[in-house]
Amino acid sequence: TIPEGVTAIGNFAFSDCDNIESITIPDSVLTIGDGVFFPCGKLTTVTLGNGLTAIGNSAFRDCENLIGVTIPDSVTTVGEEAFYYCSSLKEAIVGDGATSIGSSAFRYCENLKRVTIGASVSSIGYYAFLSCAKLETLYCKPVTPPTLERSVFVDTNLTNIYVPTAAVNTYKEASEWKEYADVIIGNTF
Numbered sequence: 001t002i003p004e005g006v007t008a009i010g011n012f013a014f015s016d017c018d019n020i021e022s023i024t025i026p027d028s029v030l031t032i033g034d035g036v037f038f039p040c041g042k043l044t045t046v047t048l049g050n051g052l053t054a055i056g057n058s059a060f061r062d063c064e065n066l067i068g069v070t071i072p073d074s075v076t077t078v079g080e081e082a083f084y085y086c087s088s089l090k091e092a093i094v095g096d097g098a099t100s101i102g103s104s105a106f107r108y109c110e111n112l113k114r115v116t117i118g119a120s121v122s123s124i125g126y127y128a129f130l131s132c133a134k135l136e137t138l139y140c141k142p143v144t145p146p147t148l149e150r151s152v153f154v155d156t157n158l159t160n161i162y163v164p165t166a167a168v169n170t171y172k173e174a175s176e177w178k179e180y181a182d183v184i185i186g187n188t189f
Contacts (some may be wrong), residue, residue: 002023003026004026004028004109007030007090008029008030008037009029009031009036012036013033015040016038016120017121018040019039020040020042020043021042021045023043027124029051030160032054032056034079035058035061036056038058038061041064044065044066045066046069048072048075049072052077053076055075055078057079057081057102058082062086063083063086063106064085066083066089071092071098071118073097075094078089078100078144080125081104081105081106082105083106083107083109084107085109089106090116092116099123102125103126103128104125106132107130109132110132112129114126114135114138119144122144123146124151125152126151126183129153130152137157139146139187141189144167145167147176152176157175158180160185161184162187165188168185
């Protein structure tokens with residue numbers, strides 16, 4: 001447990017701490033640096049505080065036993081490879097404050113089944129969900145379709161993409177999203 005009052009966790013602070021199983025980050029922490037928990041193979045549970053604004057590149061990379069993560073609404077940036085190869089991750093919720101999801105952020109999360117993308121996300125980096133073979137359901141809350149860089153959803157099993165009802169046609173016509181038009185469904189969030 002990180003004590004209340006700490007405002008930042010520096011780059012690689014807990015890197016290679018193989019026996020950490022859970023982490024609680026208080027509301028006072030504003031940033032998690034690059035590679036902070038890379039690779040903490042036994043880490044299964046992470047609680048992120050509501051003051052957090054940025055998750056650094058490779059922050060949780062190779063945390064292969066991490067089961068789920070909820071990124072609070074206060075976070076504006078999810079760094080590149082932030083959850084790369086978190087192979088046990090089953091669900092990820094990106095809060096409504098995030099404006100971008102970095103390249104390869106959830107790449108190789110092979111057991112990831114469901115993802116929620118917050119309402120403010122405007123761009124999703126290349127390979128963000130590449131090879132998330134079990135990814136079936138995507139809840140995409142932005143009214144304006146986020147810009148997708150190359151190969152965001154390659155090697156996934158997307159069968160349901162839920163978007164705001166009023167934006168269904170916009171998504172189906174957006175150049176990056178039109179290849180998924182058959183599985184885009186309206187939803188009220």
